[in-house]
Amino acid sequence: MSAVQVSTTVNGDAIDFVCQPTETLLDVLRNRLGLIGSKEGCGTGDCGACSVTVDGQLVCSCLVLGAEAEGRKIGTVEGLADGDKLHPLQKQFIDNAALQCGVCTPGFLVAAKALLDRNPNPTEQEIRYALAGNLCRCTGYDKIVRAVNAAARDVRKQQARKKR
Amino acid sequence: MAHDTSYTDQDFKIVGSRPPRPDGIDKVTGRARYGADVSAPGQLVGRVLRSPHAHAKIRKIDTSRAQKLKGVKAVITSKDLPDLTEGNRGNYDILENCMAREHALYDGHAVAAVAAVDEQTARKALKLIKVDYKVLPHVTDVDAAMQDDAPVVQPHIQHDGKPSNICNVSQFGHGDVEAGFAQADVIVEKTYKTEQTHQGYIEPHACLASVGPDGQGELWVTTQGHFTVRNLCASLLGMDIAKLKVTSSEIGGGFGGKTHIWTEPLALALSRKANLPVKLVMSREDVFKGSGPTCSTSMDIKIGAKKDGTVTAASATLRYHAGPHPGPWGMLGGMTAWACYDFENVQSIAYDVLVNRPKVAAYRAPSAPMAAFGVESTMDLVAEAIGMDPVDFRIKNAAKEGTRASYGPTYGPIGIGPTLEAVKNHPHMRARLGKNQGRGMACGFWFNFGGQTCTDLNIGVDGSVNLTVGTVDVGGARASMSLIAAEELGIPYDQVKCNVGDTASLGHNDTTEGSRGTFSSGMATIFAARNAIEEMKARAAKTWEIDIEDIEWRDGAAHAMGMQHSNLAPLSLAEIAGASPGTGGPIAGHNEVVADGAGVSFASHICDVEVDPETGATRVIRYTVVQDAGKAIHPDYVEGQFQGGAAQGIGWALNEEYVYGEDGCLQNPSFLDYRIPVCSDLPFIDTEILEIPNPNHPYGIRGVGETSIVPPLAAIGNAVSSAVGVRLDHTPMSPPRVLKAIKEKQAGG
Amino acid sequence: MPRVGLSGQHREAADGAASLDIEASTIRELLAILVQRYPRMQRHLDEGLAVSINGEIYRDNRDMVIPETAEVFLLPRIQGG
Numbered sequence A: 001m002s003a004v005q006v007s008t009t010v011n012g013d014a015i016d017f018v019c020q021p022t023e024t025l026l027d028v029l030r031n032r033l034g035l036i037g038s039k040e041g042c043g044t045g046d047c048g049a050c051s052v053t054v055d056g057q058l059v060c061s062c063l064v065l066g067a068e069a070e071g072r073k074i075g076t077v078e079g080l081a082d083g084d085k086l087h088p089l090q091k092q093f094i095d096n097a098a099l100q101c102g103v104c105t106p107g108f109l110v111a112a113k114a115l116l117d118r119n120p121n122p123t124e125q126e127i128r129y130a131l132a133g134n135l136c137r138c139t140g141y142d143k144i145v146r147a148v149n150a151a152a153r154d155v156r157k158q159q160a161r162k163k164r
Numbered sequence B: 001m002a003h004d005t006s007y008t009d010q011d012f013k014i015v016g017s018r019p020p021r022p023d024g025i026d027k028v029t030g031r032a033r034y035g036a037d038v039s040a041p042g043q044l045v046g047r048v049l050r051s052p053h054a055h056a057k058i059r060k061i062d063t064s065r066a067q068k069l070k071g072v073k074a075v076i077t078s079k080d081l082p083d084l085t086e087g088n089r090g091n092y093d094i095l096e097n098c099m100a101r102e103h104a105l106y107d108g109h110a111v112a113a114v115a116a117v118d119e120q121t122a123r124k125a126l127k128l129i130k131v132d133y134k135v136l137p138h139v140t141d142v143d144a145a146m147q148d149d150a151p152v153v154q155p156h157i158q159h160d161g162k163p164s165n166i167c168n169v170s171q172f173g174h175g176d177v178e179a180g181f182a183q184a185d186v187i188v189e190k191t192y193k194t195e196q197t198h199q200g201y202i203e204p205h206a207c208l209a210s211v212g213p214d215g216q217g218e219l220w221v222t223t224q225g226h227f228t229v230r231n232l233c234a235s236l237l238g239m240d241i242a243k244l245k246v247t248s249s250e251i252g253g254g255f256g257g258k259t260h261i262w263t264e265p266l267a268l269a270l271s272r273k274a275n276l277p278v279k280l281v282m283s284r285e286d287v288f289k290g291s292g293p294t295c296s297t298s299m300d301i302k303i304g305a306k307k308d309g310t311v312t313a314a315s316a317t318l319r320y321h322a323g324p325h326p327g328p329w330g331m332l333g334g335m336t337a338w339a340c341y342d343f344e345n346v347q348s349i350a351y352d353v354l355v356n357r358p359k360v361a362a363y364r365a366p367s368a369p370m371a372a373f374g375v376e377s378t379m380d381l382v383a384e385a386i387g388m389d390p391v392d393f394r395i396k397n398a399a400k401e402g403t404r405a406s407y408g409p410t411y412g413p414i415g416i417g418p419t420l421e422a423v424k425n426h427p428h429m430r431a432r433l434g435k436n437q438g439r440g441m442a443c444g445f446w447f448n449f450g451g452q453t454c455t456d457l458n459i460g461v462d463g464s465v466n467l468t469v470g471t472v473d474v475g476g477a478r479a480s481m482s483l484i485a486a487e488e489l490g491i492p493y494d495q496v497k498c499n500v501g502d503t504a505s506l507g508h509n510d511t512t513e514g515s516r517g518t519f520s521s522g523m524a525t526i527f528a529a530r531n532a533i534e535e536m537k538a539r540a541a542k543t544w545e546i547d548i549e550d551i552e553w554r555d556g557a558a559h560a561m562g563m564q565h566s567n568l569a570p571l572s573l574a575e576i577a578g579a580s581p582g583t584g585g586p587i588a589g590h591n592e593v594v595a596d597g598a599g600v601s602f603a604s605h606i607c608d609v610e611v612d613p614e615t616g617a618t619r620v621i622r623y624t625v626v627q628d629a630g631k632a633i634h635p636d637y638v639e640g641q642f643q644g645g646a647a648q649g650i651g652w653a654l655n656e657e658y659v660y661g662e663d664g665c666l667q668n669p670s671f672l673d674y675r676i677p678v679c680s681d682l683p684f685i686d687t688e689i690l691e692i693p694n695p696n697h698p699y700g701i702r703g704v705g706e707t708s709i710v711p712p713l714a715a716i717g718n719a720v721s722s723a724v725g726v727r728l729d730h731t732p733m734s735p736p737r738v739l740k741a742i743k744e745k746q747a748g749g
Numbered sequence C: 001m002p003r004v005g006l007s008g009q010h011r012e013a014a015d016g017a018a019s020l021d022i023e024a025s026t027i028r029e030l031l032a033i034l035v036q037r038y039p040r041m042q043r044h045l046d047e048g049l050a051v052s053i054n055g056e057i058y059r060d061n062r063d064m065v066i067p068e069t070a071e072v073f074l075l076p077r078i079q080g081g
């Protein structure tokens, strides 16, 4: 099998890489681009630890081929912070102790950001359903839901400030 | 050196606060490095070939074609792991579990492994390995395995003078149960079953091994105990302990499942053979089939009581499966079963039974949740039979200071009574229930323990402090350790940086298991800090040219005491540290301790469920955890442990199970088919931390991580049974089982 | 002299005794005397023993002092998650 060349955008930066046609986007991110923030918990689309966005759509990167990134915009956990300024979700996850081991955290942050991008004022139920594709075994989700709720408040405040 | 470890009721300045954790930024930005997140130049990909049979004799393994495949650098079988265990049966069992020898003992048992230049080649190579199996009869069910005619898993194990799967029988208790039952007005006797579950940590086992021909090696691994990994791997591979450096990565969950070794010796052996680094990451299927889940059980529970609520006798017969090698699991069930209560006549008999399933490992408070399911369900049945409120019935019989525990010793100050009182007074107990809803509560117990621990504390010339601990941080421990060091030294929290040291930089530390991390490293940290304070006082004495006896350490500074020294301004930690090059060199504190006396812990949980009578599906609608934590160092992470344990218990109670086919093969080795609770399955989990100080720890710390998984199976069982009006006696209480129970009740009128 | 309680398997190894009077001031001494008196105890010692003194379980600390009037109980070494 011959390798394919792919031109894509990752967290706003134009990137070219070469990969095998069978290689997943998750493997490309981790092994070729050194972006180890996305984790492999299952490799079969069941845990969400590998969550990234492709053109703003939340996907499991273990189910996407690297070659499919051609011409798309990929967003990973590494792109959440703005320089040294943490995204409100990142800050609230720390402040609310929403992580214990933290291996699920990158996936939750990416999934929660996808939620807040489309709905900055979610109910508890909406948060729970939006995050139902991400498994966490340590926290029982309690503090995660609270952190997302608090971050949503921060995001709304930011947006209100921008409008003014 | 012996230290006084007794509890002193001090006023804390920062212990008990909730500062952000030191590894927080790394973990929310994706920088933290877990087991699979490091690479070495020239590294190979390791992969393991696993048995497709539940039980088989391995006649021959032909690896020649795999070896010839381009890109394959090493292929190993048990021949590459010769038996160096010198009659140590425990170590031999570990060796045999890591790589099958003459027999494959369960579906998923490792039989060979390869290292190749990339994943594709490694996979291809596995397909080229030909294993000649003679399939043998198998047994996966614990009750079936105890039958006389059951296939024998390990012929060297004998019971009653003949080969048997019963590898251990333990008995605990006191009094005369027969006489006790004779005095009872009501006797309830019932049989229960619980199915096997997995810890379900999200991060699969992963390691990066590098061994050279000179016998020196390094291992990067996700584990709860890198010192244990080092000792075991070195001894199985014939390496010197000092020449194998093991570094524990960030760990993506363990819950007991990462207290053993699995593929680590294989990665090391592959690396040694190829003379190149080898990275070996388990797939999720490998994790389900080839790591260490918990046991399935079957139990007979019998309780007799007087009408006034006094229990006159209680007995339990417990059957726990251990996998293909003996383990202590049934015994632990026997020890914990009745530990919440003060019964005059009590007994438990526990059987450990071999089956063709993966080796069992600890899962939080190992073995206690299953026994609690049987015991606490029966407690409710007895309460109902004598017409007493289930909480009052438990309060009447609860163990207290001075009670002789069913497993032998007499309790000191304990928290079961207070957790029950807290439950009784909790608003949750008075909330109204709707249609198809039910409420249940249950109690749980775990021992907790300490063990060998070793801590270093180094003070930088700028007064910042490096704390190195040897217990792995499984969920926020570095924050707690930093709090303790800062408290002792009298400096701000963010002046302390806590690291987990590798095996080359610290003395031996036992595995982080049994809730020991905060208890024992906390103890070693306190003494290491006090050790450093003594040194700083000595430096201040030198500087001031006064007696060290005249110096007191307070608020992060040395103070000269007495009128004659009133002209001496205090010397802060930073000042002493800054002057240290000229006063005797670097300042450090150490402590090596066997931290024993971790203090038992109790919890009581309340749970409301709603059951859909059409489908049998159960939803947990409200959940409350009340637990004695001893002193809570960082309450956020104590709550987190309570909530996490409860959520795991909910999954165990309602849905999770290993499903084996007729062929003895696991049918659901994926997150999709095993299905742990997701965010939308659960409500918020309320917590109430009781702080009953542990008399054997200077800060009163007890372990907190284990007990929270003990009551949920029974609490949910009691809630579901009350919602549907029929007793559920088999976990998981999945929709088909609940529906069947409802149907049977309807049929029976 | 401390009285040492035994359960299940340990009882068997001690010829069925439910408790023993053993003159020992530390856990180390206690275990040494036990094995001396009951060689079958060695197996349990190898597999792992813990000693509870006044309700607190000691798994490793063999130097632990046993107070004169203490309640002592022999337990299997336990492990956790």
Ligand code: FES
Pocket: A039, A040, A041, A042, A043, A044, A045, A046, A047, A048, A049, A050, A051, A060, A061, A062, A063
């Ligand atoms: S690794 Fe992609 S969903 Fe689990």
Ligand code: FES
Pocket: A098, A099, A100, A101, A102, A103, A104, A105, A135, A136, A137, A138, A139, B202, B252, B253
């Ligand atoms: S914090 Fe460990 S899996 Fe979520």
